[in-house]
Amino acid sequence: MNKPLLPGFTLGNYMIDEPLVLAPMAGITDLPFRRICKGFGVGLMVTEMIASRAVDMGRERTQRMAELGDDEHPVSIQIAGSDPEFVTEAARWAVGHGADFVDINMGCPVKKICKQVAGSAMLRDEALVARVLEAVVAAVDVPVTLKIRTGWDDQSKNVENIARIAESSGIQLLTVHGRTRAQMFHGHACWEDIGLAKAAVSIPVIGNGDIVDAASAREMIRISGCDGVMVGRAVQGNPWVLAEVSAALMGKPTPAKPTASARWSIVHEHMLALAEHHGVRCASKLARKHVLWYSKGLHGSAEFRQSFQTLDDWQQMLELAALYFMNLNETAGG
Numbered sequence: 003m004n005k006p007l008l009p010g011f012t013l014g015n016y017m018i019d020e021p022l023v024l025a026p027m028a029g030i031t032d033l034p035f036r037r038i039c040k041g042f043g044v045g046l047m048v049t050e051m052i053a054s055r056a057v058d059m060g061r062e063r064t065q066r067m068a069e070l071g072d073d074e075h076p077v078s079i080q081i082a083g084s085d086p087e088f089v090t091e092a093a094r095w096a097v098g099h100g101a102d103f104v105d106i107n108m109g110c111p112v113k114k115i116c117k118q119v120a121g122s123a124m125l126r127d128e129a130l131v132a133r134v135l136e137a138v139v140a141a142v143d144v145p146v147t148l149k150i151r152t153g154w155d156d157q158s159k160n161v162e163n164i165a166r167i168a169e170s171s172g173i174q175l176l177t178v179h180g181r182t183r184a185q186m187f188h189g190h191a192c193w194e195d196i197g198l199a200k201a202a203v204s205i206p207v208i209g210n211g212d213i214v215d216a217a218s219a220r221e222m223i224r225i226s227g228c229d230g231v232m233v234g235r236a237v238q239g240n241p242w243v244l245a246e247v248s249a250a251l252m253g254k255p256t257p258a259k260p261t262a263s264a265r266w267s268i269v270h271e272h273m274l275a276l277a278e279h280h281g282v283r284c285a286s287k288l289a290r291k292h293v294l295w296y297s298k299g300l301h302g303s304a305e306f307r308q309s310f311q312t313l314d315d316w317q318q319m320l321e322l323a324a325l326y327f328m329n330l331n332e333t334a335g336g
């Protein structure tokens with residue numbers, strides 16, 4: 003067996019031997035999906051972004067977003083916001099909810115967030131970045147981590163500056179999505195820019211953007227020299243891609259893709275967990291998204307989608323999904 007591609011790193015009291023991180027994705031990486039992903043070899047989890055002001059309101063939905071599983075540690079709760087007081091309060095609240103780390107979001111490109119000068123809009127105000135990070139680091143006794151893009155736009159890329167500010171503010175791990183805010187999710191992530199951040203600091207740097215398989219993970223590591231990789235959109239309907247990336251990182255052979263029956267077990271487990279965590283009303287909406295992703299590219303998926311999308315009744319959704327996924331033959335299931 004080959005030796006691991008990356009040595010891993012320590013973060014607080016944890017040794018992250020397997021530097022594979024599941025990307026935070028709002029509306030997707032809730033506790034049920036994180037649990038599914040954990041089974042495929044994730045070494046570090048991050049929750050969906052929680053707006054710092056939402057913490058204050060004590061909404062049930064916010065509480066649910068911060069619910070962590072005993073089986074998913076080490077896990078980070080991600081906070082977005084720009085007011086040092088609100089962000090600090092939210093960070094303390096996150097630690098109170100059992101977060102092993104607090105991750106600060108300075109990468110979100112969504113207009114609603116950027117309008118409040120939070121998410122990626124923060125990158126335009128380096129002094130504010132330092133104020134927020136220093137305040138959070140001083141307020142909590144767990145490691146604070148940061149997730150950024152490479153800058154606001156091509157003309158104002160400042161990934162190295164932000165990386166240095168992060169390190170000198172006491173941030174213990176930096177994740178870089180290799181796109182600017184202006185790129186949103188278009189074009190290619192620039193892995194060379196992740197390398198600029200890596201060269202600028204001595205804290206671990208996680209590379210993110212456009213990893214879709216073992217080969218792309220290896221290539222990002224080669225180009226950027228990053229200490230770990232984060233996978234996002236490629237896991238949608240395809241969480242077993244994490245096992246492939248994990249095997250590449252750990253120097254193990256590529257595992258086989260799940261058989262049709264193993265795929266159905268995952269879909270079924272995911273649906274049941276969604277209902278338990280969110281209640282069937284909310285689970286129906288979420289399952290529509292996830293189950294359709296799971297069916298992408300499979301035999302007869304167009305017809306299945308058409309019928310599944312029209313259903314509102316949870317029991318009927320479960321039955322139709324079972325009928326479809328259980329009747330895929332093994333070769334069509336790949």
Ligand SMILES: Cc1cc2nc3c(=O)[nH]c(=O)nc-3n(C[C@H](O)[C@H](O)[C@H](O)COP(=O)(O)O)c2cc1C
Nearest residue numbers: 025026027028050051107179211212213233234235
């Ligand atoms: C639907 C969706 C929701 C996202 N939500 C978050 C979020 O809550 N916090 C965050 O830092 N990034 C968020 N992201 C960005 C991802 O974490 C990641 O940086 C981005 O998708 C690039 O990685 P990928 O190419 O592997 O998908 C989101 C992305 C998507 C597609």
